[in-house]
Amino acid sequence: MNSIVELKNVSKSYGPVLSLKPINLKIGGNEIVGLIGDNGAGKSTLIKLITGLESPTLGEIFIKGKRIDLNQYSVKISQQLGIETVYQKLSLCEKQPLWRNFFAGRPITNAFGLINVKKQRKITAEIMKSTIGFRSEGINVDTQVSFLSGGERQGVAIGRAMYFESDLIILDEPTVALAISEVEKVLRFVNNIKNKGKSCIFIEHNIHHVHEISDRIIVLDRGELVLNCQKQSIEINDLIQLLKELHFRKKNKTNLHKGI
Ligand SMILES: Nc1ncnc2c1ncn2[C@@H]1O[C@H](COP(=O)(O)OP(=O)(O)O)[C@@H](O)[C@H]1O
Ligand SMILES: [Mg+2]
Structure with missing residues (x-):
């Protein structure tokens, strides 16, 4: 089976800053990939390239085996191809009921172009119950x-994101600033992505959450992919140790620059 996304020697520079060194990466079907890295490691840059928000400086992107024309690629096209991103700052309308929020920007309309309220309500109820497993x-x-x-x-x-037939859902630090009981809910929602046969890239600071939920773990460090392995092949303590070392190296390097 083709990967959902494949990056071949993809890199990104912003002026003189090389935010992402040439990277090779595949995201397969029905897997949860945990993406870890310090601030400035290049995580958001990587996501922006995958979703068409930014163009790579060099390299090729394949989606479901098809080479993407990077001059044409955009967020809209990535959505059409089944990639959805849930950003930290959620674009939900506070004052609107759930059934309107589910379809914001993509309403179900009838032959007259009017919103099909009944259908939207029905589908929302189904998604809440069966797809994401709302229990409250x-x-x-x-x-x-x-x-x-x-x-x-x-x-x-x-x-x-799941309703719109996404094959890959990208979550950018979904548990930041959440209480523990809330984090558990989010982890359950992510598990449901997997149970429904979809894939997920899960960007997360908390190593324990990443380790618990991911099938595969990738680590970025200053724009470089330094780890890409199945979860079973790395113990959580080794992962923590690796991240500490990377952090320490980064600090030392910065101090060297400062002449400390
Ligand atoms: N639009 C931009 N212009 C210039 N530099 C950028 C831009 N976006 C990101 N960078 C730089 O690229 C590097 C990686 O950033 P980013 O991908 O946001 O990291 P992360 O999400 O892992 O914290 C950082 O050094 C950041 O300053
Ligand atoms: Mg970021």
């Missing part, structure tokens, strides 16, 4: 987003 009582399709907890909001965004 008292939350239904009419609940306003402003009443939802942080983890539940992530769930709505993930559910929305």
